[in-house]
Amino acid sequence: NAGVTQTPKFQVLKTGQSMTLQCAQDMNHNSMYWYRQDPGMGLRLIYYSASEGTTDKGEVPNGYNVSRLNKREFSLRLESAAPSQTSVYFCASSELAGVAKNIQYFGAGTRLSVL
């Protein structure tokens, strides 16, 4: 009954360091997403993957890269972290079938601080 699992839960980086945020889902969903959440701004889409083998930019992709490793896993990489990337990052997934494809299920989030 895991749903969407994100690791790590917390991370502190220094400016210029790199890291990868991991996300896995066990619901056999086709589509996966990465969002960032900043105070007073709701969630903003960074990248998404409509299906295995495809990725596309969202609203705020600069400074990030993604990899859809397989159907279950979708990772987000910060190559050279900047203080502006301090945020809470959420991974989500959704099915591919009728209106259900619009329901996204979220992980618990990764809280990232860049000093």
Next chain:
Amino acid sequence: AQSVTQLDSHVSVSEGTPVLLRCNYSSSYSPSLFWYVQHPNKGLQLLLKYTSAATLVKGINGFEAEFKKSETSFHLTKPSAHMSDAAEYFCVVSGSNTGTASKLTFGTGTRLQVTL
């Protein structure tokens, strides 16, 4: 294009009194609308969804929302607030599909405070 406006950034109610969280939307498509709840330091949980069926939608924990196309609104209500309802609530619109992925547009959130 689509957008969501949550009219109140913060709402405070007493336990046992009604809750009203207001949301207006704009969409070029026939929208799907959602309310998500986020408890402190937790992920987002779906409360309810509207997908062009009944305009009055019932969700979990006694919440419901009414889709009003003429007013482009989707307000969230609950007859009687409970302390455990204290959280951040997000109104979300989905109406644009690229391939097989759906794109969600989030409101900026309403923080609900429940007092004794």
